[in-house]
Amino acid sequence: xxxxxxxxxxxxxxxxxxxxxxxxxxxxxxxxxxxxxxxxxxxxxxxxxxxxxxxxxxxxxxxxxxxxxxxxxxxxxxxxxxxxxxxxxxxxxxxxxxxxxxxxxxxxxxxxxxxxxxxxxxxxxxxxxxxxxxxxxxxxxxxxxxxxxxxxxxxxxxxxxxxxxxxxxxxxxxxxxxxxxxxxxxxxxxxxxxxxxxxxxxxxxxxxxxxxxxxxxxxxxxxxxxxxxxxxxxxxxxxxxxxxxxxxxxxxxxxxxxxx
Amino acid sequence: xxxxxxxxxxxxxxxxxxxxxxxxxxxxxxxxxxxxxxxxxxxxxxxxxxxxxxxxxxxxxxxxxxxxxxxxxxxxxxxxxxxxxxxxxxxxxxxxxxxxxxxxxxxxxxxxxxxxxxxxxxxxxxxxxxxxxxxxxxxxxxxxxxxxxxxxxxxxxxxxxxxxxxxxxxxxxxxxxxxxxxxxxxxxxxxxxxxxxxxxxxxxxxxxxxxxxxxxxxxxxxxxxxxxxxxxxxxxxxxxxxxxxxxxxxxxxxxxxxxxxxxxxxxxxxxxxxxxxxxxxxxxxxxxxxxxxxxxxxxxxxxxxxxxxxxxxxxxxx
Numbered sequence: 406x407x408x409x410x411x412x413x414x415x416x417x418x419x420x421x422x423x424x425x426x427x428x429x430x431x432x433x434x435x436x437x438x439x440x441x442x443x444x445x446x447x448x449x450x451x452x453x454x455x456x457x458x459x460x461x462x463x464x465x466x467x468x469x470x471x472x473x474x475x476x477x478x479x480x481x482x483x484x485x486x487x488x489x490x491x492x493x494x495x496x497x498x499x500x501x502x503x504x505x506x507x508x509x510x511x512x513x514x515x516x517x518x519x520x521x522x523x524x525x526x527x528x529x530x531x532x533x534x535x536x537x538x539x540x541x542x543x544x545x546x547x548x549x550x551x552x553x554x555x556x557x558x559x560x561x562x563x564x565x566x567x568x569x570x571x572x573x574x575x576x577x578x579x580x581x582x583x584x585x586x587x588x589x590x591x592x593x594x595x596x597x598x599x600x601x602x603x604x605x606x607x608x609x610x611x612x613x614x615x616x617x618x619x620x621x622x623x624x625x626x627x628x629x630x631x632x633x634x635x636x637x638x639x640x641x642x643x644x645x646x647x648x649x650x651x652x653x654x655x656x657x658x659x660x661x662x663x664x665x
Numbered sequence: 666x667x668x669x670x671x672x673x674x675x676x677x678x679x680x681x682x683x684x685x686x687x688x689x690x691x692x693x694x695x696x697x698x699x700x701x702x703x704x705x706x707x708x709x710x711x712x713x714x715x716x717x718x719x720x721x722x723x724x725x726x727x728x729x730x731x732x733x734x735x736x737x738x739x740x741x742x743x744x745x746x747x748x749x750x751x752x753x754x755x756x757x758x759x760x761x762x763x764x765x766x767x768x769x770x771x772x773x774x775x776x777x778x779x780x781x782x783x784x785x786x787x788x789x790x791x792x793x794x795x796x797x798x799x800x801x802x803x804x805x806x807x808x809x810x811x812x813x814x815x816x817x818x819x820x821x822x823x824x825x826x827x828x829x830x831x832x833x834x835x836x837x838x839x840x841x842x843x844x845x846x847x848x849x850x851x852x853x854x855x856x857x858x859x860x861x862x863x864x865x866x867x868x869x870x871x872x873x874x875x876x877x878x879x880x881x882x883x884x885x886x887x888x889x890x891x892x893x894x895x896x897x898x899x900x901x902x903x904x905x906x907x908x909x910x911x912x913x914x915x916x917x918x919x920x921x922x923x924x925x926x927x928x929x930x931x932x933x934x935x936x937x938x939x940x941x942x943x944x945x946x947x948x949x950x951x952x953x954x955x956x957x958x959x960x961x962x963x964x965x966x967x968x969x970x971x972x973x974x975x976x977x978x979x980x981x982x983x
Contacts, residue, residue: 484867484871484872487868487870493869501858502862503858504862511855
């Protein structure tokens, strides 16, 4: 990290989220710096995915504030959040299974396509130029993620690891400012994990995309993340660099040090 | 032997003997086919955008036709009546989204399907309450569609072309063409497919489900109105039109639920098939086979090609 004071991109303040009587998140606050890789870790049921869903607009917390780009964000629907430049992937892959890889990635450009629908129907003039330009960008992303060979394959028939990669490609096609990854490496073998780690780092370094990710594999988190938030039973347990978190006694007790 | 001759040989001899009658059958079947295709597209539209078989599509057609006639009978100019029906269809689309679909995001397809059955009965009840259930005749002549028929000498005989049928075939084809392009080439079309596939993922790339749903239900309403005008002109405007509307189901089984070309081919197969069968094979079964023959064709398809001619092959990973 460089010496300049980091710019805060997103800040969640005192988030409380309940489902009926079940408390999912309790008074959690943390921030995400611009350009960093921020990891959210914790045991199962700690509220990690819920936290991502709050940021993404799928859940609306009963209490708490979300600040994005220096402004307090009003309660938003997920599609509105997407418009503010936040993209995400899902723990249980959410792809358009009937579509091919390239079609899936193209849906990521949906928000950027603004030409008149009548031009689009006529396939003429500005609309065709726009389509070509977006298509080009998508092909670049597909190249970058090395999924060229499956461009025309319906994604429903792809192996799990590749589906995860297509999902990442779709999120990248949105050219987000903030990328949320929910367990991007779950269920992958060692080789696939290494590939995915490499892609995440490259996205972060080359595109300057800020990334918040949930991950179970501690070795991966310690390697990738600039800073780590640890949640347990919906509460914030620790927040700091991987080193700090690793040596935090509460974290060791709750998560890292528990023998299986 | 006698019966085999009756089924497999005699009808074809009849076709060859009176080519003008055969051509008449083809033309009538073709017109019916384009109208079936249009109806089926109404279903495809909503199926593509929400993965739901919209059971209420036929009643939408009845509602549009009934409302149009009723507005006219109140003394309103026919074209203003059309505009009023369009406004009504938009309000309905908006209401369906607000009151039903919005609350069922991420629910199973069956639950959405059940909700459209419920909607059907709500519409039947309210349409009877507001517009009454007395059959009336369509106002196509008042709307400026030509009436009457022309006779064309052909194959040593004559073929009759009802003018309203020509308008129906032309207008339905144009509308089908526009819808086909709308589906495949526009951003909204891509959004539709995305929404049908996965609600969460669609939201995450910035597609507003609510907006898409209002659009498709409104377009389905427009399709219902056009279908209602021409089916109403061919019979009369009553709740019995629903039965015709449901013929779109065999059309979809043949064509595949998500395919626009499928709806067109399926519509033509049903339209031509039932007309020709009615003329040449109907008499030996006592006539009126038109009502059920479509379902026989659909059954055959279900046995041999259950995903339809153009349907998406469903890929399930186990």
